[in-house]
Amino acid sequence: MDKGIDVDLMKAVAKTQGFEVEIQPMDFGGIIPAMESGQIDGAIAGANITEERKKVVDFSDPYYDTGIVAIVHKDNNTIKTGKDLVGKRLAVKSGTAGERYVQENLKGKSEVRIYDDTVSMLKAVENKQADAGFEDLPVVLYTLNQDPDTQLKVGTGKLTNVGNGFMVKKGTHKELLEEFNKGLKTLRQNGEYQKIVDRYTKGGKTAEKGGIAGVIDSYRGILTGYGLKFLRGLAVTIYITVVSLFFCNIDWFRE
Numbered sequence: 001m002d003k004g005i006d007v008d009l010m011k012a013v014a015k016t017q018g019f020e021v022e023i024q025p026m027d028f029g030g031i032i033p034a035m036e037s038g039q040i041d042g043a044i045a046g047a048n049i050t051e052e053r054k055k056v057v058d059f060s061d062p063y064y065d066t067g068i069v070a071i072v073h074k075d076n077n078t079i080k081t082g083k084d085l086v087g088k089r090l091a092v093k094s095g096t097a098g099e100r101y102v103q104e105n106l107k108g109k110s111e112v113r114i115y116d117d118t119v120s121m122l123k124a125v126e127n128k129q130a131d132a133g134f135e136d137l138p139v140v141l142y143t144l145n146q147d148p149d150t151q152l153k154v155g156t157g158k159l160t161n162v163g164n165g166f167m168v169k170k171g172t173h174k175e176l177l178e179e180f181n182k183g184l185k186t187l188r189q190n191g192e193y194q195k196i197v198d199r200y201t202k203g204g205k206t207a208e209k210g211g212i213a214g215v216i217d218s219y220r221g222i223l224t225g226y227g228l229k230f231l232r233g234l235a236v237t238i239y240i241t242v243v244s245l246f247f248c249n250i251d252w253f254r255e
Contacts (some may be wrong), residue, residue: 005138006044008196009063010166013183027117029095032056035169040178046136048097048162058170060180062163064197068097069142070132072155073125079132079155085110091121091130098134101159126151134159 016023026034031043036058046198049059072079075156082105089111092099103111113130115121124130137158143152166180185225216247 016183017179021218043167049165051098059165064164066136067158070156086152091124091133
């Protein structure tokens with residue numbers, strides 16, 4: 001059963017607005033090409049709303065305010081601000097806000113290693129092959145809270161302040177964006193939006209299964225390439241990866 005803030009929100013919007021949605025997993029880097037080719041109609045993937053992305057996609061109203069933080073090994077007490085990243089070994093995931101932040105603020109000032117997936121990026125930090133990695137703050141806080149044995153911790157405050165948006169191919173699916181925005185507004189007004197967010201960001205280990213455990217149960221087959229023997233760090237890497245994988249293929253079934 002698919003779980004997560006993005007997934008639950010998309011399903012709630014669809015129910016509120018009266019259409020059906022098919023949720024499928026896809027690597028983050030393949031989402032925009034899939035929209036451009038018509039393979040999917042829209043994507044809800046924790047994507048930051050940026051001017052660069054607006055060149056190829058149209059965004060909904062922001063559905064979540066977030067920002068990236070630097071993730072460090074629990075033994076690291078030297079990285080506390082963005083300035084502390086100068087001269088450090090930085091691990092970033094290709095095509096993400098973390099890579100963009102490093103390119104814009106630390107290019108030529110630090111050693112940068114680019115990874116294809118979150119698992120590899122965070123394992124590099126855990127194994128002390130890199131001094132810091134980057135991920136959205138809400139995801140990191142929830143995930144680390146689920147794993148008391150994690151070797152990772154949040155090193156800095158938010159380095160960026162951005163909103164996440166639902167995406168469609170630029171110039172297409174105007175009605176779909178309008179329906180998403182209407183549904184989002186309704187969910188905020190009736191309190192259901194906050195319930196969805198709280199389900200995954202509050203309550204620690206008492207939070208509804210669907211964070212770490214639910215994701216592992218649902219995506220065990222899909223994520224076999226990442227392996228299930230990371231032990232410490234497993235909860236962190238699997239959950240963050242899957243949060244960045246969710247996208248949706250919309251089928252309209254108006255009554």
